[in-house]
Amino acid sequence: MRPKHAPRVIDQGSVWILVAVPSIWAGHFLLSYWIAAIWCAKLPAGASLAEIRWVIAGLGALSIAAIAGLGVIAVRRYGGEFLVFEEITESSERGRDRFIGHVTLLLCGLSVMAVLFTVIPGLVIGQC
Amino acid sequence: MLPLVLTGCAGRHNWLASAGAEAQAVEDLFWVLILGAAVIWSLVIGLAIYAHQTSAPRKEPQARRFIVWGGAALPTLVVGGLLIWGMVILRDITAKEGDLTVRVDGERWWWRVIYDGPDGPFTTANEIRLPQGQTTLFRLTADDVIHSFWVPALGGKMDMIPGRETSLTLTPLEQGNWGGICAEYCGGAHALMRFDTIVMPPDDFRTWLAAEAAPAEIAADDPGWQVFLDEGCGACHTLRGTEAQGPVGPDLTHMASRERLGAGIYAMTPENLSRWITDTDRMKPEVDMPAYPHLSGAELEALVTFLMSLE
Ligand SMILES: [Cu+2]
Numbered sequence: 001m002r003p004k005h006a007p008r009v010i011d012q013g014s015v016w017i018l019v020a021v022p023s024i025w026a027g028h029f030l031l032s033y034w035i036a037a038i039w040c041a042k043l044p045a046g047a048s049l050a051e052i053r054w055v056i057a058g059l060g061a062l063s064i065a066a067i068a069g070l071g072v073i074a075v076r077r078y079g080g081e082f083l084v085f086e087e088i089t090e091s092s093e094r095g096r097d098r099f100i101g102h103v104t105l106l107l108c109g110l111s112v113m114a115v116l117f118t119v120i121p122g123l124v125i126g127q128c
Numbered sequence: 129m130l131p132l133v134l135t136g137c138a139g140r141h142n143w144l145a146s147a148g149a150e151a152q153a154v155e156d157l158f159w160v161l162i163l164g165a166a167v168i169w170s171l172v173i174g175l176a177i178y179a180h181q182t183s184a185p186r187k188e189p190q191a192r193r194f195i196v197w198g199g200a201a202l203p204t205l206v207v208g209g210l211l212i213w214g215m216v217i218l219r220d221i222t223a224k225e226g227d228l229t230v231r232v233d234g235e236r237w238w239w240r241v242i243y244d245g246p247d248g249p250f251t252t253a254n255e256i257r258l259p260q261g262q263t264t265l266f267r268l269t270a271d272d273v274i275h276s277f278w279v280p281a282l283g284g285k286m287d288m289i290p291g292r293e294t295s296l297t298l299t300p301l302e303q304g305n306w307g308g309i310c311a312e313y314c315g316g317a318h319a320l321m322r323f324d325t326i327v328m329p330p331d332d333f334r335t336w337l338a339a340e341a342a343p344a345e346i347a348a349d350d351p352g353w354q355v356f357l358d359e360g361c362g363a364c365h366t367l368r369g370t371e372a373q374g375p376v377g378p379d380l381t382h383m384a385s386r387e388r389l390g391a392g393i394y395a396m397t398p399e400n401l402s403r404w405i406t407d408t409d410r411m412k413p414e415v416d417m418p419a420y421p422h423l424s425g426a427e428l429e430a431l432v433t434f435l436m437s438l439e
Binding site: 083084085086109113116117120121124125126127 | 188189192193196200204208211212215216218219222224
């Protein structure tokens with residue numbers, strides 16, 4: 001069910017969905033790192049992350065929501081499955097879509113874990 | 129002595145001695161890690177042997193499901209759990225709270241130690257005394273290069289970084305003299321940069337703190353004091369309450385009450401002290417103190433007697 005308007009970057013058949021997922025992870029990592037680094041550098045020694053840990057957690061929630069959104073697209077438009085029980089070798093439009101969808105879902109799992117692993121130190125340690 | 133130093137894991141440097149709450153926390157994590165790893169390793173090897181020997185038919189979906197859950201989901205959970213546990217420990221041992229605060233400054237190759245005494249802060253060196261059962265907050269700095277503060281039996285370690293302050297707490301549970309070391313290579317005498325950590329009952333600790341805070345007791349006509357002044361020792365060393373106010377080397381106000389000489393490396397005896405003054409570089413290669421081989425026998429004896437009286 002290809003939409004009628006102009007093709008989007010992330011649409012059925014586009015490999016960009018693969019790149020987008022880990023990019024969100026990378027973006028979240030960099031943003032969290034920059035925010036914490038600038039916050040700690042601008043405040044006196046021994047400052048606390050308490051005020052901004054929720055910013056980091058919020059960024060994490062946003063990133064996970066975005067990754068989940070791409071995951072939904074991977075399922076709906078690409079027919080991706082998280083677990084496949086046989087090799088996807090079919091050389092057809094549908095086979096390629098299924099493969100991209102599957103890989104995207106795996107990357108979604110990895111990226112969600114990675115984002116969580118970035119958020120956890122901010123929540124647990126909470127000091128510069 | 130040497131085998132003990134080399135292994136670093138026996139007696140008073142034993143990080144599995146459970147002599148401190150912080151070391152205990154790390155030790156608990158360590159045993160869970162080791163035992164958990166042993167269990168997982170045995171399981172994996174057992175499965176590999178089974179898979180190699182059995183001829184039972186296996187189904188692809190089953191194998192894939194096993195890999196996803198056993199090879200991806202389970203490790204993620206285990207590593208995530210260990211990550212959180214490790215971070216909670218890190219948070220607790222770097223907490224910025226304690227019943228008392230001690231500042232330690234790493235120098236090549238000794239330790240400047242600053243206590244809050246009854247009448248304000250005072251400086252001593254190379255030996256740290258702590259009250260048993262109380263949490264001491266260490267505020268750590270370095271003067272020249274990166275050092276690392278570690279009392280393995282009690283807890284730690286924590287880097288000391290020039291231009292920055294790091295912190296660490298120690299809550300000693302057992303009395304004794306626990307060895308401390310510099311745990312970050314800092315130059316030639318790095319391995320000889322040590323200190324004693326003496327854990328004592330809180331009442332004794334308070335008595336010691338008051339005595340340590342007091343100025344040096346010196347008889348103005350002590351011949352050894354004259355040698356000390358004439359040789360210029362006071363340019364580098366401080367004897368609190370006198371004109372010797374040098375900040376370069378360790379405070380010597382109560383040096384004779386320390387158990388060891390030369391940053392925790394020799395017993396504090398007149399013989400060792402005498403050799404320290406005449407053969408400094410042989411006692412501690414690359415040391416930042418000049419040797420005084422030219423002192424006459426009488427001068428040296430007077431100086432050593434004087435220093436050994438600084439209790
Ligand atoms: Cu050092």
